[in-house]
Every structure is written in structure tokens, then in C-alpha cells.
Amino acid sequence: MNRIIVFTGKGGVGKTMVSTAHAVASADTGKKTLLVSTDMAHNLGDILGRRIGSSPKQINDFLDAVELDPDLIMRHDFPDFMKSYEALLQSAGVESEEQDKFTVIPGMENLFSLMKIRQYYESGDYERIIVDCAPSGETISMLKLPELLAWYFEKLFPVGRMAIRMLSPFTKVFMKVEMPRQEALSDVEKLYKTMLELQDLLKDSEVTTIRLVCTPEKMVVDETKRSFMYLNLYHYQVDGLYINRVIPDLADNRFMTSWHQIQAGYIAELERVFAQIPITKIPWYPDEIRGMDSVEQFCRENFSPETIEEAFSVRVRDVNEVYEETRDGYKLRLSLPFAQADEVKVTGLGSDLEVHIGNYRRTIPLPNTLANNTILGSRFADGWLEVEFFADKGGIRR
Secondary structure (H helix, E strand, O other): OOEEEEEEEOOOOOHHHHHHHHHHHHHHOOOOEEEEEOOOOOOHHHHHOOOOOOOOEEEEOOEEEEEOOHHHHHHHOOHHHHHHHHHHHHHOOOOHHHHHHHHOOOOHHHHHHHHHHHHHHHHOOOOEEEEEOOOHHHHHHHHHHHHHHHHHHHHHOOOOHHHHHHHHHHHHHHHOOOOOOHHHHHHHHHHHHHHHHHHHHHOOOOOEEEEEEEOOOHHHHHHHHHHHHHHHHOOOOEEEEEEEEEOOOOOOOHHHHHHHHHHHHHHHHHHHHOOOOOEEEEEOOOOOOOOHHHHHHHHHHHOOOOOOOHHHOOOOOOOOEEEEEOOOEEEEEEEOOOOOHHHEEEEEEOOEEEEEEOOEEEEEEOOOOOOOOEEEEEEEEOOEEEEEEEOOOOOOOO
16 A cells, blocks of 8 residues: 655754655665655755755656645646635635635645645555655644634535535525525535545555654653644554654763763653654764765665665554443543643534644544534543543433
């Protein structure tokens, strides 16, 4: 099965170098590979030592690289998408001169990068797609966008022609609201279908996995743990952690020995809290890695023939969102590693469940079985959020 591997981490930890090395190593095994940058501050060209543009550029027989330009992708690759979106706004009563305000939804440009990656994947031209993402906060915002937009489409526009036909007379007479026209609805359905398909691809853990890159420093370690928690919240599979710039033990250099000892404490912490995830340590290099010769040397030192295939396999298959039947109804268990009980909040919103952690929020559309059921309570312990639902099973309680 073809793979998509997404690398992210705090800014400045070397994720571009790590993702580039993986792409080069993948190509060296004879697998047709595409290296993609979604970071607007592109620097693939700096590492590869050549100009990389907005269209795939051949690096060697098995490796292409591209630096995505979301605005260009929107205009040239998905013009129909924007026409559908504009039709949706018109059906909602937004005047044409006001549409620009709605078109620039925060993070909307990232959506087109994701759609382009999906297009590359579905073309079948590449066996492996390696994605160098923006810093972790932007990456999480990008990855949650398809689910968020799909939720808005569901709530603001009843998806399905039958729903429109049934609701239109009621809404027009009693609510004084015009429902979208049938033609506009087909556009809404297209957008909605696109969001669902994008979610399916990104959350298929046999295809897409996320890998975190960090350095052994306190602020970076703390952000890496938070990123892992948020990725679990949004149901993404993390299957690798890379600790970059590990300083060797140099007994004859007191300064470096001191830094080595400081790093050792943070490495031990990472190994303890990420015990269930494969960890790769990358040594500190005194010189910049620039140009294909330097990248190839890096690959020889950090990939071995015995482990090269494992580096591109799905290395973790965690289940982080589980529904279980209970005596009184059902239970949702959601893995939220490193979260604190006092920062986790749960709210029932009709057929949805809203989970807040700090500034992040995920609205989870509940299965039909649980929609509109009563929430009995929630608890957070040992890294798991448990939400209990009462279900009326015909008056029978087991």
C-alpha cells in the first residue's frame, strides 16, 4: 500500500532535514517518492541545493520534490471547488461583494495543500509521499480543517436533496429562511463529499501517519507532548518520534559535556513518556547539511539496510477512539496523553460531543446510536477521557 508520512515539530528543530533525508532514503530503495513542503517558509531548495518550485521537480530517477503554493493550487487546480464554495455563500444570502471576507477563512489556504496531496496520492504516480509540514501548531490547525468544515456543512446545510425538499416549505413559511437552491445544494454536497474523503485518507492509519521531530530541550519537549495530545484528540496516528541534535559525550570538552548531561535528562523523559512509540536519535552535526552529497551521507549514517524498510512502514497501530456498550448505554473512550484533568471539558451539543483542551476544541459527530442520548457523566484518568451515555433500549436495563 502506498504511504503518506507527515513530519512536524516545533519551529527550528530540523524537521525539514529529517523529512528530506527520509525522502532521499526512500528513493534510494527504488521507491518512487515525492517530497512535499507545505510550510510557506519553504527551504527544501536550501537543503537539496537546487531550486524547487510549485510543480514537482525531478531530483533523481526516483525522487521528485515540490513546494506547494496554496493560492496557485486554489486558482489552477481546484477552480470548481471555489465556484461551489461561492455558490454555497450565495445560497446563504452572502452578497458577491462580501464574499471575499468569507473566502479567506483562517487556514483555508492549508485546505488546498491537503487536497493537492490527496491528488498526488490518488494519481498513483508515487509509492511514498513525504510531507514536510509547518511548525506543529499550524500543522494541527491544517489537519483538523477537513473535519471542521464537514461539521459546518452538516450543521448549516442539511446535506442531501431529500432533506432540502422536506425542509424548504417549513423553513420558508415559519422561519422566513430560504434554503439553498437544488443547484446550490449539489455544490454543497460536492464540498461535503470532498471533506469526508480527505478525512478518510488522512485518518486511515494504514496510509497516513504523523511523525514528530524534536530536540532535547525543555520548551521543545513540552510542546512535543502537547502536539501528541492534540493529534490524538483529532484522531491522527503518530508512529514515530525523532530526537534531533543529540550531543555526544565528549569527556575532553567541559562545555559539551555539560550540554550532554542536560540533554540526557530530557532524552530520558522522552523515552519514558513515549515508550509506546519508536524513537530515533539523530546526532548533532557540527556542519550544516546542504546539497545532495551531504544528505546522502546523512542517510548512510542514520539508515541501515536492515532497518530501511521499517522506517517507512506503519510502526504503531494505536486505537485512540473507542465506543463500548455498557449496562446503561454506551461509553466513548478517547486517548488524551499528557492532558491535565482540569483542562479537559466535555459538552453535549445535540447529536455532537464537544471536547475542549485549553485553546483547542474538537466537535465529534456522534454515531446515530448515541445522537441525542443523555450524557450520564465524564471522567478523565490515566490519559483517557471516558464519556458515559444513557440509551433507552426499550425500557430494558441490563
